[in-house]
Amino acid sequence: MTAPHRPTDSPPSPLxxxxxxxxxxxxxxxxxxxxxxxxxxxxxxxxxxxxxxRLPGRTGIAGAWSDGLEGYARSFLxxxxxxxxxxxxxxxxxxxxxxxxxxxxxGLAAGTDPRHREHWPRITDRSQPMVEAxxxxxxxxxxxxxxxxxxxxxxxxxxxxxxxxxxxxxxxxSNWRLFQVITEEFLASIGAPYRRSxxxxxxxxxxxxxRGDGWYTDGDGRKFDYYNALAxxxxxxxxxxxxxxxxxxxxVASHRSRxxxxxETHQYFxxxxxxxxxxxxxxTYRYATAAPLWAGALVGASPLPPGRTRRLAxxxxxxxxxxxxxxxxxxxxxxxxxxxxxxxxxYSGPASPYxxxxxxxxxxxxxxxxxxxxxxxxxxxxxxxxxxxxPAPGWLIHSTAGDGIVRLVNHxxxxxxxxxxxxxxxxxxxxxxxxxxxxxxxxxxxxxEAPDNHIALIEPAGSATVRGRIHPLHARGHHxxxxxxxxxxxxxGPSVIxxxxxxxxxxxxxxxxxxxxxxxxxREGGWAVACDEAPPVEETGAGRAVARRADGLTxxxxxxxxxxxxxxxxxxxxxxARNRNAVGVFSATPLLRLSRYxxxxxxxxTLVVLTADPExxxxxxxxxxLAYARPTPDGSVEVGFPDxxxxxxxxxLLTARPASxxxxxxxxx
Numbered sequence: 001m002t003a004p005h006r007p008t009d010s011p012p013s014p015l016x017x018x019x020x021x022x023x024x025x026x027x028x029x030x031x032x033x034x035x036x037x038x039x040x041x042x043x044x045x046x047x048x049x050x051x052x053x054r055l056p057g058r059t060g061i062a063g064a065w066s067d068g069l070e071g072y073a074r075s076f077l078x079x080x081x082x083x084x085x086x087x088x089x090x091x092x093x094x095x096x097x098x099x100x101x102x103x104x105x106x107g108l109a110a111g112t113d114p115r116h117r118e119h120w121p122r123i124t125d126r127s128q129p130m131v132e133a134x135x136x137x138x139x140x141x142x143x144x145x146x147x148x149x150x151x152x153x154x155x156x157x158x159x160x161x162x163x164x165x166x167x168x169x170x171x172x173x174s175n176w177r178l179f180q181v182i183t184e185e186f187l188a189s190i191g192a193p194y195r196r197s198x199x200x201x202x203x204x205x206x207x208x209x210x211r212g213d214g215w216y217t218d219g220d221g222r223k224f225d226y227y228n229a230l231a232x233x234x235x236x237x238x239x240x241x242x243x244x245x246x247x248x249x250x251x252v253a254s255h256r257s258r259x260x261x262x263x264e265t266h267q268y269f270x271x272x273x274x275x276x277x278x279x280x281x282x283x284t285y286r287y288a289t290a291a292p293l294w295a296g297a298l299v300g301a302s303p304l305p306p307g308r309t310r311r312l313a314x315x316x317x318x319x320x321x322x323x324x325x326x327x328x329x330x331x332x333x334x335x336x337x338x339x340x341x342x343x344x345x346x347y348s349g350p351a352s353p354y355x356x357x358x359x360x361x362x363x364x365x366x367x368x369x370x371x372x373x374x375x376x377x378x379x380x381x382x383x384x385x386x387x388x389x390x391p392a393p394g395w396l397i398h399s400t401a402g403d404g405i406v407r408l409v410n411h412x413x414x415x416x417x418x419x420x421x422x423x424x425x426x427x428x429x430x431x432x433x434x435x436x437x438x439x440x441x442x443x444x445x446x447x448x449e450a451p452d453n454h455i456a457l458i459e460p461a462g463s464a465t466v467r468g469r470i471h472p473l474h475a476r477g478h479h480x481x482x483x484x485x486x487x488x489x490x491x492x493g494p495s496v497i498x499x500x501x502x503x504x505x506x507x508x509x510x511x512x513x514x515x516x517x518x519x520x521x522x523r524e525g526g527w528a529v530a531c532d533e534a535p536p537v538e539e540t541g542a543g544r545a546v547a548r549r550a551d552g553l554t555x556x557x558x559x560x561x562x563x564x565x566x567x568x569x570x571x572x573x574x575x576x577a578r579n580r581n582a583v584g585v586f587s588a589t590p591l592l593r594l595s596r597y598x599x600x601x602x603x604x605x606t607l608v609v610l611t612a613d614p615e616x617x618x619x620x621x622x623x624x625x626l627a628y629a630r631p632t633p634d635g636s637v638e639v640g641f642p643d644x645x646x647x648x649x650x651x652x653l654l655t656a657r658p659a660s661x662x663x664x665x666x667x668x669x
Contacts, residue, residue: 023376024274026314028367034317035082035360036096041330042075049110050103051118053351057334058341060349062128069120071351072111073132073139076104078357080139085363088146101147104139108151112158123165126172128347133163134179134235135357137186141242142364148190160192167195174219175227177202178235185242203239203251206232214262215392222470224393224413225280225429229266230288230358233259237295256301263296264303267312268388268397271436272381272404274315277397278582279408279434281415281426283343284334284352286325287316287359294362297371306370307377313362315379332356336582338532342442343428343582381406385505387478394472396480398503402613406436409501409508411482412472425487430454430467432501432510433527435610437553439582441528441589451525451575452589455512455604457486457495457597458521468492473656478503481653486516496657500649504641506611509560509629511604511637513654518599524592525575526557527610530584538574538588544621545572545590554610554617557590560629561605561637565596603654605629605637 014033016025045053053071060067079100090097111120123129140148140159148156166183181202187194209216209232216232217223236255240247269277269289276289290313296302297309304312323337332353333339344352365371380386381399388397394412399405415429427440431453434440441450449456449464456464465486473481481500485492495516502509514522529536531549539546543559563569573591581587592606607627611617623642630638635651 019375020373021310021314021376023311023378023382024314024318026310026318028363028372030314031317031360031363032082032085034321035078035363037330038326038332038354039075039079039082039100041326042071044329045071045331047118049116049118050107051111051116051120052107055331055350057339057350058348060128060352061346062349065121066128067349067351068118069111069129069132070349071354072107073135074351074354074357076107076139077135078354078360079104080142081357081360081363083146084142085365088143101143105147105151108159109155112155112162120162123162123169125170126176130166130169130171130176130179130183133166134182137163137183137242138238141186141189156190160187160190163187164193167193167198171202173205175231175235177205178231178239181239182235182242185239185246188246189242189244203236206236210258211392213390213392214258214260214265215390221415221417222394222413222472223415224395225415226276226282226285226289227280228262229292230285230355233262233292234295234358234361237299240299256299259292259296259299260301260303263292263301265388265390266292267304267308268380268386268399269406269408269436270312270315270379270381271399271406272379272401273436274317274319275436276316277406277408277434277436278336278439279410280413280428281345282348282352282355283336283428283582284332284348285355285358286320286332286336286353288356289359290316291358291361294359294365294371297369298361298364305374305377307374308379309371310362310374311376312379313359314376317359336439340582342444342580343439387503389475389477389480391475394470394475394480394482396475396478396501396503398478398505398508400506400611400613402615403506403611405506405610405612407503407506407508407610408434409480409503410434410470411475411480411499411501412470414468414470416469425466425468430470432499433508433608435527437612438527438529438555438610441577441580441587442582443577443580447580450528450577450580450589451523451591452528453525455497455499455510455514455522455524457514457516458523459488460519463488464523465493465495471657473653478647479649481656483657498654498656500653502639502647502649504643504645506609506613506616507627507641508608509627509639509641510606510608511561511629511639511649511654512606514597514602514604516597516599518597520597522594522597522602522604524557524604524606526590526608527555528581528587528589529553529555529610530581530587532584532586535576535586536588538576539621540572540574541621542571543569543592544624545574545592546620547574547588547590548617551612552614552617553612554620555588555590556609556620556624557592558607558624558627559592559605560607560627561631562603563592563594563606565594570595603631603637605639
């Protein structure tokens with residue numbers, strides 16, 4: 001085993017550069033140093049032959065053998081961007097790049113040798129090695145002049161044979177189809193056996209999932225999340241780099257056009273502190289959300305100024321670095337900031353977080369590229385309050401410059417198959433809203449469903465319904481609407497809740513038409529705010545509930561319509577919890593509750609707010625008193641906001657429900 005580069009050999013941390021990077025202070029040198037720290041942190045967990053990295057933590061569903069391969073493949077991806085970005089050369093007096101080339105070449109030789117004790121599991125139908133094979137193929141392509149071209153012929157043959165397990169194999173019908181595209185295109189590039197029909201079929205399947213305006217669903221159904229960013233747009237760019245002249249120019253142009261359209265939207269998903277909106281699965285990949293920003297710059301398809309590209313990407317990296325990511329040992333944990341398993345999935349092993357490596361794609365750009373040299377430019381949230389309707393996923397994005405928070409209102413993404421109607425749901429998809437400053441509550445298995453950003457019917461026995469399949473109605477302007485059938489463990493029941501969200505600045509008014517049986521109660525929750533230091537402070541009163549962190553981040557809920565019982569508004573509540581939020585140990589959620597639901601059709605309206613704006617947070621209750629929701633003779637609801645503006649929610653939305661509820665959504669709205 002070659003003596004590896006050690007953390008003690010690393011240079012001092014680069015100094016901030018306020019002239020070129022006035023927002024983050026980060027330069028290319030910071031990215032290189034961060035990459036080196038991550039790669040150094042893995043070395044104590046390498047097996048003797050360097051073919052696997054056995055990190056501490058919960059084993060993924062594929063088992064420890066596969067987890068070890070995952071550690072190699074995902075860190076090799078990072079190492080490849082570092083090596084290629086340096087053009088395979090070290091600076092005088094350091095051997096970082098040379099050590100990385102040696103380290104991963106040795107691991108490659110051992111991992112593909114079926115007689116070696118560290119050999120990798122074979123690629124078989126729908127197996128986890130399919131995922132890791134794609135990372136290895138990309139890494140081999142990007143380091144080809146410095147690693148692949150210097151391997152012994154016997155090693156190259158073994159690598160081709162191992163990757164060749166993909167040929168003729170079946171991949172999951174999701175972003176996994178692109179792993180096959182990438183791996184077989186690399187096989188084509190080295191003259192190894194492959195099937196052009198499988199590459200073409202994977203690329204064609206991607207077209208099936210396109211919903212317009214830069215948005216793909218990750219397989220059939222309504223599966224919108226960051227996989228649109230870190231897989232469905234990223235892999236076509238990586239495939240294009242491997243395919244070269246073999247790539248169809250028209251297809252390349254189509255992929256680039258879609259990526260450009262997506263980046264017009266993606267730039268709105270980052271708070272002023274760099275935090276990405278906390279929604280969807282595999283959030284433990286953290287700043288991998290920056291990958292498509294660099295991909296657009298890499299192929300000349302970005303509509304963003306180069307200084308904004310770096311401001312957004314560096315902001316995301318810095319956000320996590322400032323919060324202890326990676327940990328003191330230089331290791332990425334299964335979590336968000338601290339270790340926190342509820343943001344992971346069953347397939348997440350200890351090395352899964354190293355798909356964060358995708359964020360370092362920008363190192364493939366030469367140091368003189370404008371994305372590295374142009375002064376940072378403000379992101380959209382830095383400049384003004386924004387509202388953006390995204391009809392394809394059924395979302396509203398609204399952000400506020402006063403506190404730099406981005407909020408996502410969800411009326412379209414549930415990550416459920418088209419049919420049959422399921423009872424399964426995930427708090428990372430089923431909530432009405434997500435943000436860059438909060439995370440949804442994720443109680444341990446067996447505990448009651450959390451109430452944040454959700455309206456539930458509470459049965460007399462005490463069990464609460466969940467929001468399962470989301471049926472989108474529309475998303476345009478400042479409005480978005482959907483309906484769902486409240487579900488229990490037994491599946492969807494006969495009740496229906498139709499909801500319209502209207503946003504203005506930091507405010508959201510949710511208008512609900514609830515149709516269900518008498519005897520249940522109704523509970524609505526606002527945002528969950530969390531921190532590590534101490535429980536948020538709570539304040540309650542008639543028809544209102546407020547929770548506030550020590551730093552001022554405030555969540556509040558106010559009943560505007562229908563929340564009266566016997567002529568009086570019941571007092572609001574605050575649900576205090578521990579160890580069920582990715583942002584911090586202590587969390588709090590404001591609640592409103594209607595204990596005597598009369599049955600039939602009930603109209604409710606609620607004002608929801610999440611803010612850290614110093615000019616707003618201390619006066620939130622006073623300002624909320626200026627808001628209203630009033631039924632009109634034509635069946636609409638007039639909604640007024642604290643700033644004096646008003647709008648209407650039409651009666652057609654309040655009563656809307658398609659004739660069929662089999663999960664086949666009409667996406668033409």
